[in-house]
Amino acid sequence: MEQQNAGGETRAGDVLQRMRQDIVNCVLKPGEKLRFESLRERYEVSFSTLREALSRLAAENLVVAEGQRGFVVAPVSIADLNDLTDVRVLVEREALAKAIRKGDDLWEGNILSAFHRMERLQQRIGREYYLSDEWSVVHGEFHYSLVAACGSPVLLEMRAKLFERAHRYRRMSSQFRTKWREKDVEHKMIVDAVMDRNIETALSLIERHIRETSENVIEHAGHLFPELTTETRRPTKKPATVAAE
Amino acid sequence: MEQQNAGGETRAGDVLQRMRQDIVNCVLKPGEKLRFESLRERYEVSFSTLREALSRLAAENLVVAEGQRGFVVAPVSIADLNDLTDVRVLVEREALAKAIRKGDDLWEGNILSAFHRMERLQQRIGREYYLSDEWSVVHGEFHYSLVAACGSPVLLEMRAKLFERAHRYRRMSSQFRTKWREKDVEHKMIVDAVMDRNIETALSLIERHIRETSENVIEHAGHLFPELTTETRRPTKKPATVAAE
DNA sequence: GTGCAACATATTTTCGAAATTATAGCGTTT
DNA sequence: AAACGCTATAATTTCGAAAATATGTTGCAC
Structure with missing residues (x-):
């Protein structure tokens, strides 16, 4: 491998930080679908490494993970x-x-x-x-x-x-x-x-x-917020019959 | 692949939950080193999948990621x-x-x-x-x-x-x-x-x-807490000269 | 035309091998 | 002995191919 991360950080941690910046600075826009192929190109890392960064961002509520349908930048409202x-x-x-x-x-x-x-x-x-x-x-x-x-x-x-x-x-x-x-x-x-x-x-x-x-x-x-826009997300299979949990 | 996750969840999400339970129930004990090989055996998933779960747990402060030296169950005090x-x-x-x-x-x-x-x-x-x-x-x-x-x-x-x-x-x-x-x-x-x-x-x-x-x-x-025990962790290379951040 | 199944394509998710880095062991020097 | 450098071993981290899943399209029956 040619270039490795500079500091004592791990490569996934690097991508995490860069991605966090891109999200809070709206380079990656709210609601935007995050496709692995384009991300891989942008940040020059592999699938698994991307996935790790995305998972952590999901835990921070900056992206949301949708079942097996990938990740989306957390929407604003x-x-x-x-x-x-x-x-x-x-x-x-x-x-x-x-x-x-x-x-x-x-x-x-x-x-x-x-x-x-x-x-x-x-x-x-x-x-x-x-x-x-x-x-x-x-x-x-x-x-x-x-x-x-x-x-x-x-x-x-x-x-x-x-x-x-x-x-x-x-x-x-x-x-x-x-x-x-x-x-x-x-x-x-x-x-x-x-x-x-x-x-x-x-x-x-x-x-x-x-x-x-x-x-x-x-x-x-x-005026930029999709507040009253009719539900744009595709309906999930099960109509969300989630009890109080 | 023979068995796949039951619900609409992803496999990594499954492991995440199981691991979270094991940590809060102290099956994985505070301070314990989490070696990939044994975890892979225990949860029957691959490295990358494990890594994803561990990353999320780190974001939840249930485990701590140590540079490039792996993961540890968050210590108690x-x-x-x-x-x-x-x-x-x-x-x-x-x-x-x-x-x-x-x-x-x-x-x-x-x-x-x-x-x-x-x-x-x-x-x-x-x-x-x-x-x-x-x-x-x-x-x-x-x-x-x-x-x-x-x-x-x-x-x-x-x-x-x-x-x-x-x-x-x-x-x-x-x-x-x-x-x-x-x-x-x-x-x-x-x-x-x-x-x-x-x-x-x-x-x-x-x-x-x-x-x-x-x-x-x-x-x-x-009495179980390692409160006053002399520093057990190996000293990091740099003596942590972190400024106010 | 609408609904629906079956196929084809696109995307995500998982896997294990390969590269990288840390750790331990050992001999040499001061 | 302690300190240092070197090599061997063990661990983590990264990678891209392969499996699984979702999405889109076509053809057919109604």
């Missing part, structure tokens, strides 16, 4: 976004509260560092900074830095998965949105509240931040 | 159990509150049905009913029925995964425990509070139920 938003509020609030209680000096420093990098990036790229991949990274790191000290690995991991799923929605709307400066001042306010260790204020701010972002997505990209 | 318990309280409370607000008659009926089956099973098996596999199923269905009407698929799915992880701990201690009648009256009290739509009481009861179960696990099985 307003209902799903609203649900996701509510759960995210629950989890982020809890994580942030714990972090403020337990965070130390290093935690504070990392927040300021991430915030600084976020501001610098805006200045450097200007105007449409939020369309760049670099922005996604540094913005994600900022929000992570806020809750990093919460001391709960289980909570942090759930949060990370929810954040990724929500990022896909943000990305869908980013090309249509205009009023981004507001988000910037919100970020600043959150940092201030956190530094003051003002839990009540910080939680309210982060909740509003999440909910308003979600509302913005619906406002600007809601 | 008191810290992990406590963490898990806290997050479970957060999630179950939220789900139960929503269910009580939104639940309809069918939901109430399903709760009574599940509770009834749970009681009958005790009467039928008697004494050490809680050691049977059937108990695990009906007990799980009861707790699910309480929150089934919460209306949030995202929350329900998170809850399901946390429940499974916690079940592994319960199972570890079940052989040592004695005072089970207390749990039975707790279940009854929860049902009553839920039927009265008394949110405050129901949330307090479910929280206490979860926390006390967790404490019982630590009391009776804590």
Whole structure:
């Protein structure tokens, strides 16, 4: 074999990451059928390796596995976004509260560092900074830095998965949105509240931040969602007589 | 191929389920190395299929994938159990509150049905009913029925995964425990509070139920946990100089 | 024309061999 | 002895062909 994976990662893990990026960035579009032949070409791996990556993505709810009929990029819907938003509020609030209680000096420093990098990036790229991949990274790191000290690995991991799923929605709307400066001042306010260790204020701010972002997505990209479209999926053999389980 | 999977499931999905059961029931013990050759023999599938199942279990935190050194059953620890318990309280409370607000008659009926089956099973098996596999199923269905009407698929799915992880701990201690009648009256009290739509009481009861179960696990099985044992894992090449990510 | 069976094609899923990587054993040197 | 390099062995990871399944098409009866 000529080229092998660079880091200590496994090849399937590599593909997993690349595919995750492609999904949350909507290169692979919601609802799109994922045919093995084209994926094999795109990522240059074999069937089994692809299958492994797809399985893990299915466990993360970024793709759905349909019986023996292959895989599909997880569809989007307003209902799903609203649900996701509510759960995210629950989890982020809890994580942030714990972090403020337990965070130390290093935690504070990392927040300021991430915030600084976020501001610098805006200045450097200007105007449409939020369309760049670099922005996604540094913005994600900022929000992570806020809750990093919460001391709960289980909570942090759930949060990370929810954040990724929500990022896909943000990305869908980013090309249509205009009023981004507001988000910037919100970020600043959150940092201030956190530094003051003002839990009540910080939680309210982060909740509003999440909910308003979600509302913005619906406002600007809601028209892309296949909400009321008549059932497009082929009916399954058995009419889904699933009991309460 | 002679025998194929029974239902509409895929073969890898089959193995996934069987393996999940074996892990939460501690047939595959915490920390145990999962060698492909023996697994292949046990589950009668090929390497790639196994790999797919293992990958999904890794995404569920029931096994951990170690670079290119294979898979290991996720280890247990008191810290992990406590963490898990806290997050479970957060999630179950939220789900139960929503269910009580939104639940309809069918939901109430399903709760009574599940509770009834749970009681009958005790009467039928008697004494050490809680050691049977059937108990695990009906007990799980009861707790699910309480929150089934919460209306949030995202929350329900998170809850399901946390429940499974916690079940592994319960199972570890079940052989040592004695005072089970207390749990039975707790279940009854929860049902009553839920039927009265008394949110405050129901949330307090479910929280206490979860926390006390967790404490019982630590009391009776804590001695099995490799908490203070000196690092048994072989040191990785790089001394893990991971930054804040 | 509609429904339906039988065949042909396309796609997914599984398998075990082959390549890659880690681990253990052994001799040599300091 | 401990540390290092080397080889041999054992394990995992990847691959693409082959089996199983789903999908599409044609022909025939009604």
